[in-house]
Amino acid sequence: MAKIKSKFICQECGYESPKWLGRCPGCQQWNSMEEELTTKTTYSRATTTSSGNRPIPVKEVKSGTFERYDTTIGELNRVLGGGLVKGSLTLISGEPGIGKSTLILQAGSAIADKYGTVLYVSGEESEEQIKIRAERLNSMAEKLYLVSETNIKIVEEYISQLSPAFVIIDSVQTLFNEELSSAPGSVSQVKECVNNLMRIGKSTNIPLFLVAHVTKQGDLAGPRVLEHMVDTVLHFEGERSQEFRILRALKNRFGTTSEIGVFEMKEVGLVEVSNPSAMLLESLSKEAEGAVVVATIEGTRPLLVELQALVTPTNTGFPRRTAVGVDLNRLNLIIAVLEKKMGLPLINYDIYVNVVGGLKLEGTCSDLGMAMAIYSSYRGIQLPTKNLMAVGEISLTADIRSVPQLEKMIKEAEKMGFSKCIVPRNSKVQNINNTIKVISVENIQVALSQIDV
Known part of the structure; x- marks a missing residue:
């Protein structure tokens, strides 16, 4: 039996409250609480079944080095810790117009040429708009597939059909699950969609790149739990009026967070700066x-x-x-x-x-x-x-x-x-x-x- 209830969730930090509050107690933001419907299912008592796992000594756990994809972009590889790890979730954020889509499109085309099919899912632009940018960047790999879609269930079907080597989601705030009543970009939708993408990436060993929006203060938009769910968080810095861009790793489970990548924005896209001092x-x-x-x-x-x-x-x-x-x-x-x-x-x-x-x-x-x-x-x-x-x-x-x-x-x-x-x-x-x-x-x-x- 399911009971439909509502709760108010802060769209900035994910704080939950049974009633509306003008100011969020978690992040102190005003007018950030929005109502979302939730379905609570009651379960009868039942005997817990075993999953088949058992505790084992740490020395018996099998481990090995992570297999990485070479993005052919040296500065991006440096920030990622040597390349793109298979099955990893990478979140990249930055202000509008800073060059996030340009960078991931260049990386996606290079990976498609070297490793196989790459799926680029866009919820903000049409296929024609992405193709215009790809032609300008000379990123027209034959195995680079484009689709404009926001339904996470349909995106899962595309991934299942193509079995790509790499998936790009631009952006994660546009995805939605039709089973939830909340609007796209809300805390519930973002958490549910990222959970689905994480399950797909880990089970199929496919690396995923997720583009995320930022707030007016320059912080990552959405609940803070989003940063804990992904493996790597990258941030693009720089002024749109200037040519130079800096890519930083705010979190990296497969490498250091102290490296930076330096790029220069030109007509042909982002160009690596091998000697930043000069x-x-x-x-x-x-x-x-x-x-x-x-x-x-x-x-x-x-x-x-x-x-x-x-x-x-x-x-x-x-x-x-x-x-x-x-x-x-x-x-x-x-x-x-x-x-x-x-x-x-x-x-x-x-x-x-x-x-x-x-x-x-x-x-x-x-x-x-x-x-x-x-x-x-x-x-x-x-x-x-x-x-x-x-x-x-x-x-x-x-x-x-x-x-x-x-x-x-x-x-x-x-x-x-x-x-x-x-x-x-x-x-x-x-x-x-x-x-x-x-x-x-x-x-x-x-x-x-x-x-x-």
Whole structure:
């Protein structure tokens, strides 16, 4: 016997309530609760039957390496951990127009040429629209099949008929199960459809790519449980007005989440950027006031980026502190150290710090470069931007501390033609050629004295 009841579910986080609430207690969003009908089935007591499984020692569990598909896109393979694992569910998100559909169409065509049938299911575009994009991208593989469908049951039938090597769903929010009364894109529909796709992928060993929408804040739309259900979550970053795109892994059960992929958007589609440092430094001036090159590590790859600072007298009662690409708390910490240890009267100055290229720097590698850029802008000293790189963490005592993988950063600077590198004194650097001069400093006073001369 089935009883039909209704409940209210938050469309942002999936919080359930028996009554309507103006504000969701889970995510604090207003007007996100929507009513959905549920069917509750009552079962009689019965003896639980065994599934045939039994606990076994961990040493007896059979395991092996994951078999991966080569997408032929090196930057995508890097972020995925070496390729596309069979039977995996990969969720890719990003703002509209950022290039999600372009990337997966290029990958789908390459896999179709190399491994066999690929099914591209679109719930937002017609087959003609996808073909126009495929012709522009030169992604016209013979075994790439297109279908415009949103019914999950019909999609299952297509997968059963074609037995594809790879399936693309664009997007998961458009799918619906006709057995549920809620609208497509609701929490219940998304969870049910992803559950069905996960069952198909795991049982048939077919990898699936799911495209997901994002909210106004840039977060993944839909319930948070969606991220736990899939194996990999990728996020496409970048501005639509700029050519460069960055692909990050927010979750990866088959690899690291510290790698990034860098792409450039052109008329022929997304093109890999094999040397991101050269791309980020292509507009670098020979000498500039308040600009210095710093290094960071993204996964296993060192990146050199230009960091700029502008110090200007404030016209209001309160000085502004603006950080783009760096942590605002780190900026405030470095300003405090410069005021205390160097005697800079920065209380009456607005300070703006920006990382050129739209990259967001994590960690403390850029502390020394940030301090040098602020000092240069305040004193009006031009820095040899094309020849100098600075790496190091600044402590509250004004000491310069070592950072991980410093040797990789110095070798990258040497490869890019830099002649001087300022590093912490206690760093253990080996196997560095004589083409680059490594200057070791122990505190902020010694480091800034290098640019006062």
